[in-house]
Amino acid sequence: MIRIGNLEKSYGEQKALKGITLDVENGEIFGLIGPDGAGKTTLMRILVTLLLPDKGFATINGLDVVADFRKIRTMVGYMPGRFSLYQDLTVAENLQFFATVFGGTVEANYHLIKDIYGQIEPFRNRLAGKLSGGMKQKLALSCSLIHAPKVLILDEPTTGVDAVSRKEFWEMLNNLRHKGITILVSTPYMDEANLCDRVALLQNGSILSIDTPAKINASFKRKMLGVKVVNTSQRYGCVNLLKEMKGVDSVFSFGDVIHVTFHHADIDEIIVREYLFGKGQQDVLVEEISAGIEDVFMELMQKN
Amino acid sequence: MDRINPERTPIIKVENLVKKFGSFVADDNLTFNVYPGEIFGFLGANGAGKTTAIRMICGLLEPTSGRLEVAGYDGYHEREKIKRNIGYMSQKFSLYEDLTIYENIRLFAGIYGISRKVRLEKTDEMLKKLQLEESRNKLVGGLPLGWKQKLAFSLAIFHHPKVVFLDEPSGGVDPLTRRTFWDLINEAAHQGITIFVTTHYMDEAEYCDRVAIMSEGKIVALDTPAALKAKYQADSMDGVFLKIARNKE
Structure with missing residues (x-):
């Protein structure tokens, strides 16, 4: 559905995209995962025809983003990172506006937004600027869907959103996918990668990896131990002890588990447990664990 | 070392605290204490x-x-004194982008009334720790986000406040930077600075000594992450958060 080849874009001296190549299949949820400055927004703006690339190409459903920009605009729904609806129009007026701009009506495609818009319909006469964060998000999604796009492009829809609303939002995306809409979504939350069919890990304008979340996790080949400190007030001390341990490569906190990797494959749970015990850390659980997206991301970051 | 000792005098004391805007009750009877170094x-x-x-x-x-x-200090009559004794950092605003690193330091030091001698000493120490010595005359606006955040945090505790407030401090940075940022937070806590932090990253909630969860103007849970996970039978803080939100409905 989306094809991108060797795409480059610079802002003056600053290279935002350094040759991006990726394909998004029809009907999948594809995630662009990376921190601020990775190039996620630039890539999306080129796809929605708001920016011109310096080099390379991008097509959506076979249409070129530069030559066929008018046609592409009718096929793509875009939700920018910053709330961009008309704050001085009401909820219903915003929706009406976006439907008619594309030459349609709200009624014609209401089935697409029923589940989402239904939740904010009781506030249909409220000004968009007076909505809460979660409601604004639902209205913005409704407005980007009302012309029945084939592709939905969402720029960090869950940034700054609490864990519960984030979960609800991903459920909405899943429902849309079942209606046949292809979704390209960006996020700085690594855990959301697991909710996508495939993801590209982005850093400084380059792709670190593209695959399914499961295969990306499996690409982490080294042994990793997870250390859990029972008395949490000793965790900081334990992290520092592990950093000082011989043969240790990396030590990172992941919630209540400390992830540790080694230069030597023969260091195991028993050696680590004995080392910590010797340093006065008796209440620790050490076991071998498998890596997650963040582990892989950090490993790839350091390699590049 | 046990950082949460209820025998100690709280650094923040909140009792039946209410804030209304007209008829809207934003905060409804909040009660909690925060202890030094927590x-x-x-x-x-x-x-x-x-x-x-x-x-x-x-x-x-x-x-x-x-x-x-x-x-x-009293939250009604001594608000200026409170401001002097705390540090604050938010994701949205912390540093002046069109001033250099050193100018930002001078500005913050000036606002908090730090003497020239102390400022010069602490500036070198801080820039060395952050490995920003070479960049002291660079504009803050041109720094990568991760550096800005570490600098903003270091400035928020430059005057060695008793408490520092961090409002979603780690949004948008890469996972490596996010962790080195938490190393700085832990270090400050061990120097006795109390950390009061908000975040949407549930793994970061695990790094806290205690966590309060608010819903609709009330505190609905307050305990150590371990105790909350046991109480709500969840294996992560994410699970706790979702269960609390569901119970409410």
Whole structure:
């Protein structure tokens, strides 16, 4: 559905995209995962025809983003990172506006937004600027869907959103996918990668990896131990002890588990447990664990 | 070392604290204590009343009723003194982008009344620790986000406040930077600075000594992450958060 080849874009001296190549299949949820400055927004703006690339190409459903920009605009729904609806129009007026701009009506495609818009319909006469964060998000999604796009492009829809609303939002995306809409979504939350069919890990304008979340996790080949400190007030001390341990490569906190990797494959749970015990850390659980997206991301970051 | 000792005098004392805007009750009878050197996590859905509570505790907003004491100062009549004794950093605003690193330091030091001698000493020490010595005359606007955040945090604790408030401090940075940032937070806590932090990253909630969860203007849970996970039978703080939100419905 989306094809991108060797795409480059610079802002003056600053290279935002350094040759991006990726394909998004029809009907999948594809995630662009990376921190601020990775190039996620630039890539999306080129796809929605708001920016011109310096080099390379991008097509959506076979249409070129530069030559066929008018046609592409009718096929793509875009939700920018910053709330961009008309704050001085009401909820219903915003929706009406976006439907008619594309030459349609709200009624014609209401089935697409029923589940989402239904939740904010009781506030249909409220000004968009007076909505809460979660409601604004639902209205913005409704407005980007009302012309029945084939592709939905969402720029960090869950940034700054609490864990519960984030979960609800991903459920909405899943429902849309079942209606046949292809979704390209960006996020700085690594855990959301697991909710996508495939993801590209982005850093400084380059792709670190593209695959399914499961295969990306499996690409982490080294042994990793997870250390859990029972008395949490000793965790900081334990992290520092592990950093000082011989043969240790990396030590990172992941919630209540400390992830540790080694230069030597023969260091195991028993050696680590004995080392910590010797340093006065008796209440620790050490076991071998498998890596997650963040582990892989950090490993790839350091390699590049 | 046990950082949460209830025998110690709290650094933040909140009792039946209420804030109303007209008929809207933003904060409804909040009661909690925060102890010196503790990392205290303050979580909740958007619109739960966190920001209003933080603004009161920072001395920016007068409470409607209830008791509030921060670093020994009263939340009604000594708000200027509270401001002097705390540090604050938010994701949205912390540094002046069109000033250099050193100019930002001078500005912050000046605002908090730090003498020239102390400022010069601490500046070198801080820039060395952050490995920014070479960049001291560079504009802050041109720095990578991760550096800005570490610098902003170091400036927020430059005057060695009793409490520092961090409002979603780690948004948008890469996972490596996010962790080195938490190393700085832990270090500050071990130097005795109390950390009051809000975040939407649930793994970061695990790094807190205690966590308060707000919902619809009330504190609905307050305990150590381990105790909360046991109580709500969840294996992560994410699970706790989701269960609390569901119970509410």
